[in-house]
Amino acid sequence: MALWYCRVCGLDYDVSPWGPNDDTPDYGTCECCGAQFGVDDYSVLSSRGFRQQWLADDAAWFYANLKPADWDLEAQLAQIPEKYR
Ligand SMILES: [Zn+2]
Structure with missing residues (x-):
């Protein structure tokens, strides 16, 4: 079951790269759009x-x-x- 969708491209992830409370990004890279979590999808x-x-x-x-x-x-x-559309 998908738990999280990329704020930039909508790709589904099993685990949120923003952490359990949505406030600790892992600064990884979205494998689809290439956005860096916590940076490119900050706002x-x-x-x-x-x-x-x-x-x-x-x-x-x-x-x-x-x-x-x-x-x-x-x-x-x-x-x-x-919210991010
Ligand atoms: Zn993405």
Whole structure:
């Protein structure tokens, strides 16, 4: 079961990179959009800005080898937490 969705791209994660209380980011990198947790997704504005850049760059996967063959960009974008859209 997915517990957390990237604030920038909506990719689902089993464990939140922001920690159990949503306040201790691990500064890891989203494998899809390449955002650094705690930095690029720190605020609504920074998340939106990074997303715009990422989409303008053809929504390329940061780790291209992890991209699912049946990846659906629109479905994933719909998973972005409402506050960060
Ligand atoms: Zn992401």
